[in-house]
Amino acid sequence: MTEITDVPSPFCGIGTDDLVIAVEGVSLTVTKNGCAVNTPAFEQAITDIAPRIAGKEVSLDVAVTKAAALLKDTRQPVFGGCATDVNGMRALLALADKSGAVVDNMNFTGARRNFLALQDSGWMNTTLAEVKNRCDLLLIVGVDLERFAPRFFERYLWCEAAMFLADTGQREVIYLGKAPSGKASTSPKGRKAQVFACADADLPEVLAVLRALVKGHPVRAEAVGGIAVSDLQMIAGKLQAAQYSVVTWAAAALAFSQAELSVQMLCEIVKDINNQNTRCSGLPLGGKDGDQTANQVCGWTTGFPARTRFSGGFPEYDPFLYDTRQMLDRGEADALVWVQAFNADSTPPKTTLPTIVLGRSGMVFEREPDVFIPVGTPGVDHAGHAYRMDNVVAIRLKKLRDSGLPSTAQVLAAIEQAL
Amino acid sequence: MLIKLTGGKVYDPANGIDGKQQDIYIQDGRIVNKPGLDVQIDQEYNLKGKVVMSGAIDMHTHIGGGKGNIARTLLPEDHRADPVARTAITRSGCGHAMPSTFVTGYRYAEMGYTAGFEPAVLPVNARQAHMEMGDIPILDKGGYVMLGSDDYLLRLLTAKKDQKAVNDYVAWTLNAAKAIGVKVVNAGGINAFKFNQRKLDLDEKNAHYEVTPRQILQTLATAVKELGIPHPLHVHGCNLGVPGNVETTLDTIQGIGGLPMHLTHIQFHSYGTEGDFKFSSGAARIAEAVNKHKNITIDVGQVLFGQTVTASGDNMRQHANHKLANPNKWVCMDIECDAGCGVVPFKYRDQNFVNALQWAIGLETFLLVDDPWRIFLTTDHPNGAPFTSYPHLIRLLMDKSFRNEMLATLHPEAQKMTTLASINREYTLNEIAIMTRAGAAKLIGLEDRGGLGAGNWGDITVYTENADRQLMFEKPDYVFKNGELVVKDGKVVKVTWGTTHIVKPDWDTAIEKDLQKYFDRYLTMKLGNFKISDDEITEDGRGSLTAHPLRNGV
Numbered sequence: 005m006t007e008i009t010d011v012p013s014p015f016c017g018i019g020t021d022d023l024v025i026a027v028e029g030v031s032l033t034v035t036k037n038g039c040a041v042n043t044p045a046f047e048q049a050i051t052d053i054a055p056r057i058a059g060k061e062v063s064l065d066v067a068v069t070k071a072a073a074l075l076k077d078t079r080q081p082v083f084g085g086c087a088t089d090v091n092g093m094r095a096l097l098a099l100a101d102k103s104g105a106v107v108d109n110m111n112f113t114g115a116r117r118n119f120l121a122l123q124d125s126g127w128m129n130t131t132l133a134e135v136k137n138r139c140d141l142l143l144i145v146g147v148d149l150e151r152f153a154p155r156f157f158e159r160y161l162w163c164e165a166a167m168f169l170a171d172t173g174q175r176e177v178i179y180l181g182k183a184p185s186g187k188a189s190t191s192p193k194g195r196k197a198q199v200f201a202c203a204d205a206d207l208p209e210v211l212a213v214l215r216a217l218v219k220g221h222p223v224r225a226e227a228v229g230g231i232a233v234s235d236l237q238m239i240a241g242k243l244q245a246a247q248y249s250v251v252t253w254a255a256a257a258l259a260f261s262q263a264e265l266s267v268q269m270l271c272e273i274v275k276d277i278n279n280q281n282t283r284c285s286g287l288p289l290g291g292k293d294g295d296q297t298a299n300q301v302c303g304w305t306t307g308f309p310a311r312t313r314f315s316g317g318f319p320e321y322d323p324f325l326y327d328t329r330q331m332l333d334r335g336e337a338d339a340l341v342w343v344q345a346f347n348a349d350s351t352p353p354k355t356t357l358p359t360i361v362l363g364r365s366g367m368v369f370e371r372e373p374d375v376f377i378p379v380g381t382p383g384v385d386h387a388g389h390a391y392r393m394d395n396v397v398a399i400r401l402k403k404l405r406d407s408g409l410p411s412t413a414q415v416l417a418a419i420e421q422a423l
Numbered sequence: 424m425l426i427k428l429t430g431g432k433v434y435d436p437a438n439g440i441d442g443k444q445q446d447i448y449i450q451d452g453r454i455v456n457k458p459g460l461d462v463q464i465d466q467e468y469n470l471k472g473k474v475v476m477s478g479a480i481d482m483h484t485h486i487g488g489g490k491g492n493i494a495r496t497l498l499p500e501d502h503r504a505d506p507v508a509r510t511a512i513t514r515s516g517c518g519h520a521m522p523s524t525f526v527t528g529y530r531y532a533e534m535g536y537t538a539g540f541e542p543a544v545l546p547v548n549a550r551q552a553h554m555e556m557g558d559i560p561i562l563d564k565g566g567y568v569m570l571g572s573d574d575y576l577l578r579l580l581t582a583k584k585d586q587k588a589v590n591d592y593v594a595w596t597l598n599a600a601k602a603i604g605v606k607v608v609n610a611g612g613i614n615a616f617k618f619n620q621r622k623l624d625l626d627e628k629n630a631h632y633e634v635t636p637r638q639i640l641q642t643l644a645t646a647v648k649e650l651g652i653p654h655p656l657h658v659h660g661c662n663l664g665v666p667g668n669v670e671t672t673l674d675t676i677q678g679i680g681g682l683p684m685h686l687t688h689i690q691f692h693s694y695g696t697e698g699d700f701k702f703s704s705g706a707a708r709i710a711e712a713v714n715k716h717k718n719i720t721i722d723v724g725q726v727l728f729g730q731t732v733t734a735s736g737d738n739m740r741q742h743a744n745h746k747l748a749n750p751n752k753w754v755c756m757d758i759e760c761d762a763g764c765g766v767v768p769f770k771y772r773d774q775n776f777v778n779a780l781q782w783a784i785g786l787e788t789f790l791l792v793d794d795p796w797r798i799f800l801t802t803d804h805p806n807g808a809p810f811t812s813y814p815h816l817i818r819l820l821m822d823k824s825f826r827n828e829m830l831a832t833l834h835p836e837a838q839k840m841t842t843l844a845s846i847n848r849e850y851t852l853n854e855i856a857i858m859t860r861a862g863a864a865k866l867i868g869l870e871d872r873g874g875l876g877a878g879n880w881g882d883i884t885v886y887t888e889n890a891d892r893q894l895m896f897e898k899p900d901y902v903f904k905n906g907e908l909v910v911k912d913g914k915v916v917k918v919t920w921g922t923t924h925i926v927k928p929d930w931d932t933a934i935e936k937d938l939q940k941y942f943d944r945y946l947t948m949k950l951g952n953f954k955i956s957d958d959e960i961t962e963d964g965r966g967s968l969t970a971h972p973l974r975n976g977v
Contacts, residue, residue: 010949010951010952012952019947019948021948021949021952022949090554091963094558094963098514101509101514101515102509119496122496122497122752122754123496123497123498123499123752124752125751125752126497126748126752126753126754126766127754128742128754128755128756129754129755129756129757130756130757130758131756131757131758131759132759132947133547133759133760133761133945133946133947134617134757134758134759134760136945136946136947137574137760137945138617159947160947164944165944165945166945167574167760167945168631247619248617278742281619282619283616283617283618283619285756285757299496300492300551301554303492303495303496304491304492304495304523304524304554304555304558305514305516305523305524305525305558306502306515306516306517306523307495307499307502307516307517307521307522307523308495308496308499308502308517309496314509314515316508317508317509317515318506318507318508318509318515318516318517319502319506319515319516319517319523320503320506321499321502321503387958387962389550389554389959395489396489396545396547396548396551396756396758396759397547397548397550397759397947397948398548398550398551398554399948399952400550400952400955400956400959
């Protein structure tokens with residue numbers, strides 16, 4: 005048995021890189037700094053090694069040849085999932101370019117709420133080390149943060165020391181919208197977060213009133229979405245009084261119609277505070293299933309985020325039209341390639357189209373795909389790079405074991421070669 | 424493989440050759456002396472009547488790293504207006520203000536450029552910079568690592584650690600981030616913005632640290648010199664864009680006390696406060712100071728009219744400029760106790776007084792600085808204009824009547840505020856070759872690029888002489904990269920992959936012990952995971968690293 009230290013995780017999105025993992029053959033055990041998200045993701049056993057065609061085991065070469073044959077005569081295949089590392093995305097985009105495919109990251113419909121706000125008015129954001137060292141007030145909007153990232157509070161708020169705060173336990177935490185499911189947001193000395201819960205559907209109205217109060221506009225209502233306006237006034241006052249407040253949200257959690265307008269409202273509140281002679285920053289949560297990685301690599305390769313099609317010979321971005329699920333439903337695709345190297349439970353959407361899956365070992369299908377190629381998981385079976393939620397830091401993923409599973413990049417490059 | 428380029432008119436200022444007809448031989452990627460008569464030439468190009476220079480080198484262009492990708496993501500409408508289709512040998516992508524990586528490589532090569540250097544590599548974002556540059560075909564590349572607003576350095580200075588500690592940290596960072604130079608952006612200002620300071624003058628203290636920008640510049644310029652790093656400290660000064668900042672810039676030149684220093688996009692730092700609009704040209708005073716101080720080099724950061732996007736590490740100044748965003752959307756970020764960034768779209772308009780004068784200030788600077796070895800042709804891509812406008816800029820420098828015709832169409836008040844019409848200088852081809860080749864290679868410390876002597880790599884561009892210099896420089900007949908023909912008649916004919924240029928100064932390993940403690944206590948990444956390993960650059964089978972020697976026998 006060997007023990008590997010300082011292991012970075014591609015699963016949790018918050019860039020934990022202090023895991024200790026014991027390796028025994030191909031079995032992994034997280035022995036230190038695990039969490040409810042990372043531990044099962046690292047420890048999941050390898051069940052399939054061999055690729056399959058229509059459920060029958062074949063060699064990798066045969067599977068690759070078959071996949072290329074399926075793609076050869078397509079006019080507009082959809083590459084869904086797109087959950088892999090940087091090199092995997094590079095190979096995916098190269099193949100999509102060549103085969104005239106649509107590329108669509110599986111989390112894009114959630115992330116779209118952020119992209120629409122960004123591309124309409126922009127934002128002022130920060131990153132995790134700034135949160136750790138400067139944040140004196142964290143406003144958490146519409147998300148149960150500890151379920152999203154179990155170690156967020158331990159690593160970034162209740163850390164032993166911060167460069168610019170005398171006592172990290174003095175930070176204030178306020179929940180607006182969703183209430184926390186546990187006690188991770190309570191400081192080590194027992195200081196509890198303030199919670200102002202409301203229904204998701206009421207968040208747009210609540211945030212609009214909060215912005216009006218930040219801007220000093222009079223508000224006649226006494227309550228909005230069940231939250232007293234005086235409480236929102238208190239939140240506005242705390243944002244204005246803080247040295248370095250941080251407003252965080254998870255686009256994926258804002259599952260209501262036109263939530264991009266709520267993201268925009270939050271981003272504009274942050275800008276307003278910065279125009280009132282103090283600092284405030286946004287912190288969008290994400291970074292799961294390779295979503296930031298897909299958008300970053302697609303961004304520099306095409307100029308656009310990862311919902312982009314190549315069937316016209318050049319990249320075209322449309323945040324609504326090129327949604328995998330909808331393209332399948334509308335009959336606008338003629339094959340599906342599903343790439344999911346991180347999560348065996350994340351299987352392709354239902355379709356009768358020819359389907360090629362590059363998946364994490366252990367995927368169980370309702371309908372066996374035409375071609376299934378189990379691939380290695382970045383940061384487990386091979387080295388690689390993955391972006392953290394704050395989009396600035398690409399973490400260097402380690403190879404932890406010799407499983408013999410090929411990387412996404414190797415398989416997709418082989419399919420491209422065979423085309 | 425022995426290639427002969429026959430009979431071209433060669434401009435090779437690295438070897439003192441100014442428009443002399445001569446043959447060039449390339450063997451196995453490098454330029455060689457004329458071989459013996461018995462040696463067989465495998466391929467010959469008849470270049471009679473053509474102009475031959477080494478491949479151009481852009482010493483300051485934002486081609487890799489997070490802020491560039493934010494700029495891309497921010498402007499889908501700009502990309503839609505310039506789609507680039509794939510071909511049998513090239514990838515699809517997009518162009519205009521912030522092109523996709525593949526298109527960046529193709530378009531640079533198609534203009535005769537064979538190398539580009541990213542000037543703002545945040546240490547914590549260096550991986551991304553290298554990954555993006557790793558997807559830029561044909562060009563060689565490299566980066567200058569950004570220091571000066573990172574809390575570790577400011578803590579060293581506040582604790583009054585000695586110069587050696589700073590040198591060790593700078594050397595460690597250069598190695599960890601795989602860079603070839605050191606850049607400072609608004610020294611300490613990005614950090615001060617995090618403490619809600621909205622401006623920071625040269626002698627103004629950080630609200631938290633007992634440190635001034637002047638002190639940061641002196642300490643880092645000393646470190647660069649003492650470590651023997653060929654590229655002088657690369658400085659984006661204080662008060663970018665602020666009327667009156669010419670005083671800051673002159674003070675910065677004076678204050679560095681003779682240490683080598685490169686002042687980048689100096690056009691944005693050359694503004695006075697005269698005239699009805701309290702905005703005037705400081706170019707003459709800047710040029711005078713540059714002419715006098717031989718330790719100073721500059722690049723211009725020329726503004727050209729049209730839509731672009733500004734992407735900078737200077738989030739303090741970018742935040743101040745956000746009200747000018749056009750279209751009205753912008754991004755600022757504080758980053759990892761390391762630095763920050765700000766991305767603000769700009770539309771420079773010839774009928775806008777300030778923009779028109781910015782255009783004139785840049786050109787005045789080009790024309791008033793005497794020594795082409797100490798001034799470099801940049802638009803600070805994409806901040807002043809996209810790099811694809813270089814041929815137009817070259818025409819402005821080489822063609823006085825063209826320049827004056829354009830000047831006559833600008834905002835009338837701006838015309839009154841510039842001496843440009845009275846400047847007769849026209850750049851020569853040799854001077855262009857110095858600025859964009861020999862001088863750039865010398866400045867960065869590339870010992871075997873930027874010249875056409877034996878031993879140099881075969882990075883060569885061939886143009887057809889044309890009185891319209893824009894047409895001439897837009898479309899080279901041939902471009903060779905490492906001796907391979909990559910562009911013919913202005914189109915990519917072969918896709919190759921360039922190397923990444925770095926320096927590897929030594930450091931005292933003791934610094935890593937202290938850094939390890941700092942990382943564990945305050946940062947969000949383990950020290951070992953922060954350092955970029957060689958295989959991260961080379962594992963894709965295309966990338967490579969080229970380490971350059973240090974100066975002074977260090």
